[in-house]
Amino acid sequence: MSNYLFYILSFLSIFSALMVVLSRKPVHSVLYLIFCFFTIAGHYILLNAQFLAAVHIIVYAGAIMVLFLFVIMLLNLNAETEPHKPLIIKGASVVTGGMLLVVLIATFKSAAMSVSSPEFNSDLGMVESLGKVLYDQYMLPFEVSALLFLSAMVGATMIGKKEI
């Protein structure tokens, strides 16, 4: 049953990712991107990473997408003002993306990957086990990411000002 769930979720995420690129109105692109992020959160739950699924929904669907929607509505973008590339560049981008996909598939096809460890820990993606690792082994990167957020905050405020 879970493999059907995987295939349905994969189909939905690939379809919505394609619609992000192909839909004409920018607002529709954002909505499809939100849907794509929800399907990816479904994949996380399927892979037993429950905490990450919750964080993914909060950060992406909650924060980043609101930011995107806000900017698109602030700039009043719609299908009429939407610039389009010439047809030859569109064809070239299709070919480039397809070739990259072919190369990646050919690379990974021969890679033999199997589940190595037979013992299974279903608490792996819970807050408790992740928190122990995060505050123990990855303490310094965690603090540095706080610094990154501070600099991003200062940078966004500086750039967003009327006159620099």
Next chain:
Amino acid sequence: MSLSLQILQHVPVNNYVLLAAMLFCIGVFGVLFRRNTIIVLMCVELMLNAVNLLMVAFSAMHNDPGGQIFVFFIMAVAAAEVSVGLAIMVLIYRNSGSVDIDLLNKLKG
């Protein structure tokens, strides 16, 4: 719990690799295909998410929480990147009245 217990027994890891490769290529395709800078930024987010999904799959495969911690950090970096990127985009719109990425060629030598 029995649903998620054996997902990697039912679905091989190669399928997750394929899915992530497809999502990444759709992101690359979108960056090349669109001229709206905001949608280009959204496609970059899509590529980041493809890599995140792959990392979670490998984390489940090796039964190692390190991969999920890395996804956590990537999410933090993505949030910072989007906030600064959208601020730059608003500035560009204010200066040139458009978000067309082909107009931004002033730095070309």
